[in-house]
Amino acid sequence: MSDALQLRAQAETEAARFPALLARAENLAGAVLLGDHGRRRAGMGDDFWQYRPAQVGDSRRLIDHRRSAQGDVQFVREREWQIAQSVMIWVDRGASMQFSSDKDLPSKGDRARLMGMALSILLVRGGERVGLTGTDLPPRRGNAQILRLAEFLSDADDIDYSAPEHRAMIPNARALFVSDFMGPIDEVKLALAKAADRGVRGVMMQILDPTEEAFPFKGRTIFESMGGTLAHETLKAGDLRDRYLQRLADRKAELSELCALAGWQFYTHHTNQSAQSGLLWLYRAMGVSV
Numbered sequence: 001m002s003d004a005l006q007l008r009a010q011a012e013t014e015a016a017r018f019p020a021l022l023a024r025a026e027n028l029a030g031a032v033l034l035g036d037h038g039r040r041r042a043g044m045g046d047d048f049w050q051y052r053p054a055q056v057g058d059s060r061r062l063i064d065h066r067r068s069a070q071g072d073v074q075f076v077r078e079r080e081w082q083i084a085q086s087v088m089i090w091v092d093r094g095a096s097m098q099f100s101s102d103k104d105l106p107s108k109g110d111r112a113r114l115m116g117m118a119l120s121i122l123l124v125r126g127g128e129r130v131g132l133t134g135t136d137l138p139p140r141r142g143n144a145q146i147l148r149l150a151e152f153l154s155d156a157d158d159i160d161y162s163a164p165e166h167r168a169m170i171p172n173a174r175a176l177f178v179s180d181f182m183g184p185i186d187e188v189k190l191a192l193a194k195a196a197d198r199g200v201r202g203v204m205m206q207i208l209d210p211t212e213e214a215f216p217f218k219g220r221t222i223f224e225s226m227g228g229t230l231a232h233e234t235l236k237a238g239d240l241r242d243r244y245l246q247r248l249a250d251r252k253a254e255l256s257e258l259c260a261l262a263g264w265q266f267y268t269h270h271t272n273q274s275a276q277s278g279l280l281w282l283y284r285a286m287g288v289s290v
Contacts, residue, residue: 022150025117086129086139091116092179094162101211108207112178134165163187166194175202196262206268
């Protein structure tokens with residue numbers, strides 16, 4: 001195949017992933033939530049939220065005379081808070097995320113992109129500003145931003161393990177990190193420390209393949225990283241199971257502790273689980289109305 005034809009084939013393959021990701025994310029977001037996302041606290045806005053008894057210092061123009069006429073107490077009509085927040089997303093695009101143990105299961109990267117994209121759609125529809133961590137795509141509103149996010153998230157890196165991006169953290173914003181977090185832990189610690197220093201709170205979602213939890217290997221086995229830079233051959237894979245599972249448990253415990261110290265939430269999602277249930281948990285955990 002000539003260089004031109006090969007380039008065209010690669011370009012068409014990459015381009016095909018973009019609308020597919022966007023369509024699946026739209027469907028998933030629609031299944032989780034219909035309608036607008038409210039901030040659910042009082043403040044500046046157009047939508048009615050609740051009545052509350054009038055307090056000293058309330059302006060008389062805030063009194064709802066119809067509601068107050070029903071009794072002896074004056075009530076204020078509060079509106080829902082409508083100030084958009086910035087939400088920054090990092091989705092691991094490293095080679096390790098390309099792993100899938102079964103042709104009927106999505107890869108970790110595919111599920112991670114779907115989660116990040118679907119959450120972005122929900123938040124943007126709710127009026128939030130959403131973007132990527134770092135400087136490539138600052139948080140913005142609108143459908144055009146959704147298209148930009150889909151384009152960025154459709155790309156992949158060649159390195160085995162990507163590190164969370166911690167540049168340009170917006171003070172007091174929200175953030176989401178999605179990865180298998182199987183690589184070096186020091187960069188994760190640094191990113192969370194940077195976030196905590198700037199008052200950024202968020203969620204760390206770990207995506208794992210069910211085989212990575214079960215470790216069903218026995219006999220002669222060659223373990224090789226998806227990027228091809230790491231390899232290990234053993235004649236007794238079963239003898240490694242207990243040590244591997246202990247190290248995985250230790251990694252989860254360390255990630256959970258790091259999140260707790262930074263004021264974040266930690267959650268492990270498996271690719272054989274429902275994407276809808278994972279997104280629902282993620283959407284609630286993000287808690288943008290804080």
